[in-house]
Amino acid sequence: MSARDTFRAPKGTRDLLPPESGRQRAALDRFAALASRYGYGEIVSPMFEDLAVFQRVGESTEIVGKEMFELVTKGEGETRLALRPELTASVCRAFAQHRPATPWKVFYQGPQFRYERPQAGRYRQFTQVGIEALGPDDPMLDVEVITLGRRFLDSLGLTRVTLLLNTLGDPAGRPAYFAALREYLSDRRTELSIQSQTTLETNPLRVLDSKRAEDADVISGAPLMVDHLSAEAAEHFAAVRAGLDQLGIGYEISPRLVRGLDYYLRTTFEFAAESLDTAQNAVGGGGRYDGLVEQLGGPPTPGVGFALGVDRILLACDAEAAFDGPPEAVDVFVIDLTDGTRALPIIDEIATAGLAADRAYDNRSMKAQFKAADRSGARVAVIVGDDEVAAGTATVKDLATGDQAPVVRADLLSALRKQLT
């Protein structure tokens, strides 16, 4: 690390190199395929938006308040932009802009950006996959969304992820609950931590989410939303639970589960990885955000969705020894004993035909080329030397057994296909 002038990836970012990058690629592909099967189409929205798009999401949230990467544009007036810290706001902005027919069901994948101090499972640039479903108010849609998230985690082989479920009530029941909560917390505010006392001013609900030990007592006695639901919200929540029960999807009611974004109401949920012993064990979360589209200038439109953190999910896969990702090995390794030019058309032919091939360079010795062939993981080697050239053949060798035989050059591809089946 004689890193005198060596550049490094910026703090909180990292390079994904093979084979780890292939693993992430496979996870993203798997998610896209799954979402498609539930009727979701992909939305590709900009990496940055007008700063105000995110500010509408909630001024009192950490994400908006202090974790945004803001961009300064040159000579374009007053435009203030920010790298997206999450995608729900972008999706709702896109909905308000294009007014697609509902139900509008989209999935997304890509990097998000938050300016925070990095630590285990927390990066300044991190990758999320997610879905958003806009239009229907139907609790069956909540169930579908949650199910899709659960199935994705299942498909990776994760078994130790708990689904935490809660409801934050609806506009009919929230004011009364908020008043009760605020009154309770205010009465006992001196018992709260300094930070929670501040939080109480901006968003009393989030005080319930404090993990500080000194707050535990107060929080445990606080009134709960589930006890103050409107009839409608209670019914919605019951329907969501019944739907999950019907599918056999397990969950844990978590009455103090509060999500980090202010726009959530009614159903909220979180996927917690029990296998991660780091401080960040939430691998995903979501809920309903029925007022958000309207806040962004669109028609009143209910919405529900989730975002999953791919980086953390892969950490959980490590912890559970799940989801290795695809093998890196090529099918064929071409060993050229002439001057290296004979391998060129062979590789081209093999790759064009849909098989994977690799070779050595710089006129390495035969021994070195065989070593490279071993390392490539190829099952078969094709050897071309002066003898083969003179005879119009290529030698096909099974690298596991050592068996080899010459084949007429024109028959090489079919011989390889046969070897590899």
Add this chain to the structure above:
RNA sequence: GUGGCCGUAGCUCAGUCCGGUUAGAGCACCGCGUUGUGGUCGCGGAUGUCGCGGGUUCGAAUCCCGUCGGUCACCCCA
């Protein structure tokens, strides 16, 4: 923004407490053992301004100060 721990070869680390000739190991890499046959094995090889700067000392990877970076935690969240 606050705090703990850590920076020695490409990687993982020993050496640092009790300063002392050319700074080590394993893995990985390259070559040879076989001028048409690899994986194993054997032999050999290359690679470090010991994060950076300053200080103490006859002498600093080692002690002191500063600084940068990494990491973990708080906070918050994916």
